Amino acid sequence: MNEWEIAIKMCALFFPIGKTGAYSIPVLEQIDPKKDCIQALIIVPTRELALQTSQICIELAKHLDVRVMVTTGGTNLRDDIMRIYQKVQVIIATPGRILDLMEKGVxxxxxxxxxxxxxxxxxxxxxxxxxLDTVIKNLPQERQILLFSATFPLTVEQFMRKHLRDPYEINLMEELTLKGVTQYYAFVQERQKVHCLNTLFSKLQINQSIIFCNSTQRVELLAKKITELGYCCYYIHAKMAQAHRNRVFHDFRAGLCRNLVCSDLFTRGIDVQAVNVVINFDFPKMAETYLHRIGRSGRFGHLGIAINLITYDDRFALHRIEQELGTEIKPIPKVIDPKLYVAKLLDDDDTPEANAK
Known part of the structure; x- marks a missing residue:
């Protein structure tokens, strides 16, 4: 086992910053603070993940005198240009924005x-x-490329063959996938879903929950229904203005609301420590999507549950996803043991949402 494998396994298994720490710590260690140039680039697929990653990297970089910058679409390009002309050594970015900055020679x-x-x-x-091919063309010939992925589709394999020389693979799937997350399904008719959700809210001990829908329209409709039932509820999806998305993301992470309805925008690497319940209001079609969704609970070593509302049309997808992931999704019992998903994070009096419906 080499040094990289030890570092990644240690961070992924034991430290709160997890995967982000597994790459950001060794990356920052390789930065020369005396050099006034970009020495490392971290690319992520969503703006929310970019902001989350940058918070961790900036905090770590304080101790190393390394300057970190985050740049994403949906923000003022001129402001980013001004910031990048200052001393920046590590950039965290979404693909479109960093390409814009490269093409402008900034x-x-x-x-x-x-x-x-x-x-x-x-x-x-x-x-x-x-x-990414365009990004790599702008890098020097001698470079190190690190890929982090929860799944390993053909596109990743093809990319590795094209751009990586003698890549070293570290596979943590057996150790980490779905660990600590108990999965259930409930067979319902489409018109019964909101009633079933209301029942779950009344019976479960929810710290925070994330509820997934398959379209942005259904996200907004469901959030409205949940609010009408008397529960605190936010919603987030990709068609919202970026400033609104940022506010929802920040406030939900801060614990200002217990329930969040979202599209698959929120499935990638977003860590909210208090989330102990994930509900698939709409069951996904792909095993990869399912894996990322339910992985939003059981973070940082805490336990969690995933509850899937299954219609007649979803029955084949349910069995296929079980087989592809090598996991078991059990019928929901009348009573779910709180020990399976309740981790005491704060005293009730300290929780912003305490006693709020």
Missing amino acids: AVMDQCKILVLDEADKLLSQDFKGM
Whole structure:
């Protein structure tokens, strides 16, 4: 086992900063604070993940005199240009924005010898087709590329063959996948889903919950229904204005609301420590999507549960996803043992949402 494997396994298994710490700590250690140039680039697929990653990196970099900058779409490009002309050594970015800065000659990458691709399977999907190839063309020939991915589709394998020389693979799937998350399903008719959700809210001991829908329209409709039932509820999806998304993301992480309804925007690497319940109001079609969704609970070593509302049309997808992930999704019992998902994070009096419905 080499030094990288030890560091990644230790961070992923034991430390609160998890995967982000597994790459950001060794990346920051390789930065020369005396050099006024971009030395490392971390690319992530969503703006929310970029902000979360930058918070961790900036905190760690304080002790090393290393300057970290985050840049994403949906923010003022001129402001980013002004900031990048100052001393910046590590950039965390979404693909479209960093390409804009490269094409304008603002982000000079000729001394950037480390590239990290977080959520590589998403970055190499059709949503970002060809972007990473363009990014790599701007890097020096001698560079180190690190890919972090919860799944290993053909696109990732093809990318590795094209751009990586003798890559070293570390597979933590057996140790980490779905660990600590108990999974249930409930067979319901479509018109019964809101009633079933209301029942779950009344019976479960929810610290915070994330509820997934398959479309942005259904996200907003469901959030409205939950609010009408008398529960505190936020919602977030990709069609919202970025400033609104940032506020929802920040406030939910701060514990100002117990329930969040969202689209798959929120499945990638977003860590909210208090989330102990994930509900698939709409069951996903792909095993990869399911894996990322329910992984939002059981973070930081805490336990969690995932509850799937299954209609007649979902029955085949349920069995297929069980087989593909090698996991078991059990019928929901009348009473769920709180020991399976309740981790005491704060005293009731300290919780902003305490006693709020």
